[in-house]
Amino acid sequence: MKNLISKSMLTVAGLAFSFCTMAQTEVFKVLASRGKNTLADGSAVFAGKKLSATDIIKVSDGSYLGLIHNTGKTLEVKEAGTYKISELSSKAIAKSSSISKKYSAYVIGELTKAEGSDIHANYQKNMKVTGSVERAVGDLTKMILPKSSNVIDPINVLTWPKNAKATSYTLEVSNMFDDVILSKETNDTSFTLDMNSIKLPKDQTVMVKVKANGVDVAQESYVLKVLTATKSSEVFADKDQLAKEFSEESALNYMMKASFYSQNNLFIDAKNSFEAAIKLEPSVSEYKNAYMNFLAKNSLLQYYPYEK
Numbered sequence: 001m002k003n004l005i006s007k008s009m010l011t012v013a014g015l016a017f018s019f020c021t022m023a024q025t026e027v028f029k030v031l032a033s034r035g036k037n038t039l040a041d042g043s044a045v046f047a048g049k050k051l052s053a054t055d056i057i058k059v060s061d062g063s064y065l066g067l068i069h070n071t072g073k074t075l076e077v078k079e080a081g082t083y084k085i086s087e088l089s090s091k092a093i094a095k096s097s098s099i100s101k102k103y104s105a106y107v108i109g110e111l112t113k114a115e116g117s118d119i120h121a122n123y124q125k126n127m128k129v130t131g132s133v134e135r136a137v138g139d140l141t142k143m144i145l146p147k148s149s150n151v152i153d154p155i156n157v158l159t160w161p162k163n164a165k166a167t168s169y170t171l172e173v174s175n176m177f178d179d180v181i182l183s184k185e186t187n188d189t190s191f192t193l194d195m196n197s198i199k200l201p202k203d204q205t206v207m208v209k210v211k212a213n214g215v216d217v218a219q220e221s222y223v224l225k226v227l228t229a230t231k232s233s234e235v236f237a238d239k240d241q242l243a244k245e246f247s248e249e250s251a252l253n254y255m256m257k258a259s260f261y262s263q264n265n266l267f268i269d270a271k272n273s274f275e276a277a278i279k280l281e282p283s284v285s286e287y288k289n290a291y292m293n294f295l296a297k298n299s300l301l302q303y304y305p306y307e308k
Contacts, residue, residue, distance in 0.1 A: 026050040027089045028067040028075070031111040031252065032286040035063025040082075047286050048112035055085040064284060066252045068108060069093070072101030074252035099241040106259040107252075110290040141212045141219045146298040148223040149267035152232075152239060154195040156224075156268050160210050161303070162189050167214035174208075175201040185213070195226055204228060235264050251281040255290070262294060270294065278306065 030049040037045040040056040045065065051057070057077075059065060065077040069092035077083060143160045158171065171191045173182040182198050184191060193208070200206065204226040209219040229236045242260055246253035254277035261270035274291040281287060288306055295301045 025052055026070060027053050027055075027085055028069055028092075029108060029112065030065065031068050031074075031107065031255075032064065032066035032281075032284045034065075034281075034284050036060040037063050037065055051085050053086045053089060056082060057085065058082050064281060066111070066255075066281075066284070066286070067092075068104055068252075072099075072104035074100070074107075074246075074250070074256060076250050076252055099238060100245060100256065102238070103242070103256055103259040103263065106263060107255050107290075110259075110293055111255070111286045113289065113293070141210055141215075141217055143208065143210055143220065143222055144271075144300060144303045145208075145222045145224075146267055146300065148225070148265075150225045150227050150265045151195065151268060152227045152235065152264075152266055153269065156193050156195070157190055157272075158193055158208060158210075158268075159190045163212040163215055165215045166212035170211045170213055172209050172211070173198060173206050176203070176205060176207065178207075181206065200226060249280070251277040251284065251287060254280070255287065258290075258294070267298065275305070 028051040030045055030047055030051065033046050033049075037060065038058050039045060040058065045051075045057055051067070057065070059077055059080050059082075061080045063078075063080065067075045067077065067088070069075065069089065071093060073092040075088060075092050077088075141160065141163065143158060145158070160169070168185055168187050169189070169191075170183060170185045171193075172180055173193065174180045181200075182193075191210075198206075206224050206226075207221045208224060209221045211219050227235060238260060242257055246256050254273045258270050258273035258277065261267075261273055271294075274287070274294060277287050278284075278291060291306075292301060292304055292308070295304055
């Protein structure tokens with residue numbers, strides 16, 4: 001009889017322990033929160049908040065929640081209502097894959113920082129590391145690029161700040177020996193460069209620069225390395241997998257893509273992904289802060305296009 005009671009007590013204790021463990025295990029992390037979002041007990045739901053399987057969240061009218069599952073799958077909640085985390089978890093698990101987990105750490109790190117933290121510190125730090133010196137646009141014709149970056153797609157839109165004194169602009173593409181491959185004049189502050197339309201050097205590396213015509217200023221040169229499927233097979237495979245998994249048009253999906261592009265030094269695509277996320281959810285501050293940090297890390301914070 002005593003043995004039976006002891007076994008029963010151990011079973012109850014085991015169940016209680018399992019329940020407590022489940023209650024404490026992080027299932028989702030909140031990446032972005034706009035409006036009034038609370039747990040069932042009334043406590044606020046904010047970026048960085050951990051949600052367990054037993055939690056229940058209440059989303060108010062006009063609010064937004066961006067969540068990431070412990071498998072790396074993203075989930076947006078836009079409709080007002082009460083949601084059980086266990087049920088949201090089931091939806092995420094059904095759609096999860098290993099590739100999302102691989103690139104989720106960056107997204108979590110960037111979106112759960114305190115608002116506005118690290119942005120200017122990152123900018124100043126990277127300026128010191130690169131030895132860059134800030135000069136006015138009128139003193140030097142720059143492009144919105146880091147000094148060196150990779151490209152994976154053939155079509156790339158290159159941009160630069162407007163110079164009020166310029167009559168037009170001339171974009172030049174050359175090899176590493178300064179032999180000009182392409183020279184095009186434009187009145188715009190952007191140029192769509194199709195890598196398939198030019199003869200790339202054997203090292204798949206080019207330099208680009210833009211001249212402000214009618215203005216006697218120097219030009220800054222930027223290195224673009226074209227990745228190939230042969231030498232960068234893993235990067236191409238991850239890109240294809242991410243495109244399949246995150247095909248839905250959502251801000252969080254663009255943030256996941258921005259994570260992939262940023263970690264592989266694909267600046268142009270990362271920039272486009274950040275801006276696509278912000279376009280879809282312009283009032284979510286976490287996405288804007290992440291973009292600011294990205295530009296700051298590349299010593300390009302001065303080109304942040306939104307109101308700070």
